[in-house]
Amino acid sequence: MAGALTRTKSIDRLMREVAGTGEATLKRTLGPFTRVVIGFALAFGILIDAFVVRMTLIPALMSLLGERKTLERIQHTLKTGKPLRN
Numbered sequence: 011m012a013g014a015l016t017r018t019k020s021i022d023r024l025m026r027e028v029a030g031t032g033e034a035t036l037k038r039t040l041g042p043f044t045r046v047v048i049g050f051a052l053a054f055g056i057l058i059d060a061f062v063v064r065m066t067l068i069p070a071l072m073s074l075l076g077e078r079k080t081l082e083r084i085q086h087t088l089k090t091g092k093p094l095r096n
Contacts, residue, residue, distance in 0.1 A: 036045065074080050086094035 036048075040048070075084075083094045086092075
């Protein structure tokens with residue numbers, strides 16, 4: 011347990027150093043306006059992922075894949091290259 015904790019601390023420290031280096035590089039090379047634009051783009055991407063992809067698209071896909079007829083259509087299309095109409 012102590013060995014695992016020691017290894018985890020070193021990985022955690024490495025991750026913090028990498029993140030800090032990246033942040034410092036961005037602060038030195040980019041202007042304040044560019045950093046604001048990147049921040050808004052990142053926030054927008056996170057919101058789209060959280061609300062559209064994870065709350066809408068993934069549950070819809072899982073419900074479709076759970077139906078037997080849909081699975082049969084997908085398998086038929088993969089085997090023959092033509093869609094199955096039924």
